[in-house]
Amino acid sequence: MHQTSWMTSTILNRLSANAGMLLVRSLWDYCPEHMFIVRVEGPADFVIEAMNPTRQAMLGDEATYTGKRIEQLLPPPLCHGVIANLHRCVECASPIRYEEKGGYLDRDGICQQGHWQTLLVPITNQEGAVTHLFGVSRDMSLLPEQPVGAYSESKEFERRVHERTAELVAANEHLTHLATHDALTDIYNRRYLLELAELELRRASRYEQPLCLMMLDIDHFKKINDIEGHLAGDEALRRVARTILATVRECDLVGRYGGDEFLILMPETTATGAREIAERLRRTMTQTTPLTISIGIASLEPSDHFVVDLIHRADTMLLQAKRNGRNRIECAA
């Protein structure tokens, strides 16, 4: 098996367990390459378990990273590329090499462009299942120093390639943002939210975790358009989006479903928890804006196979909230 072949090789085989541990520890602590360990929670679900000091120096303290999922730490589209490679390594259950580029936030929260060459090694349990992935990444943005005066043309060429690559990466990120976000409110658009929601639903079903969906709609929104004009209507939609983002948790997925309807998918949240968040949102909306909202909540049931099942129940509850007088919350039992 790949994962044990190095253990049986010559010199390591002669080391005592303690010396072996010291060797691993020295490599981890002093290696100038980035090292990390990721826990495999599902086919497309990966949690950071550890990062060596080199990686922490670039991205932030271990405490900021450990226990977090890749998509919580890296912005799209970089996180999609990373998850795809992690998934590929789990699928083939053998080491893979790849290059990745993209924007990320450094330890000071500043957006940087990264370029890494990574070796990913699967770690299996006794049953042969891949439980963790060990990665070593070389930071390709750290180009080797060249002698002063020499290769100036190639340096200039490299500088232009870097500049061009950075422009392309930025343009690519911009296009990805346009394709995944609603142009008016800048929250997720319907298509992308539903795509993410299907993944969340599969994950929650598989691990039997609670999941709730909130559908909300502005009360008498048509009147704002009719009386104050469409620009005022647009501003009301942006305001609702901002209020939602400021009220829900970071891991909740917020998107515009269409018109004045918004969806909020809340992972690891029970119906009771969702009702509390919905009540907070309803109250904040009435206290900080001239608007009121109605909310329908549905929680994941074992018979749900697709997000549309949840949407259907949340929509029915929303309709009930409207019928029962608006500015209220209804939750599917």
Ligand SMILES: Nc1nc2c(ncn2[C@@H]2O[C@H](COP(=O)(O)OP(=O)(O)OP(=O)(O)O)[C@@H](O)[C@H]2O)c(=O)[nH]1
């Ligand atoms: N300004 C603006 N209006 C929009 C946009 N998309 C949809 N609308 C309007 O949103 C309104 C939706 O109204 P409804 O949800 O059907 O009804 P309502 O007035 O909110 O009434 P209740 O939902 O029953 O409380 C319609 O007038 C649409 O024209 C948009 O992007 N901008």
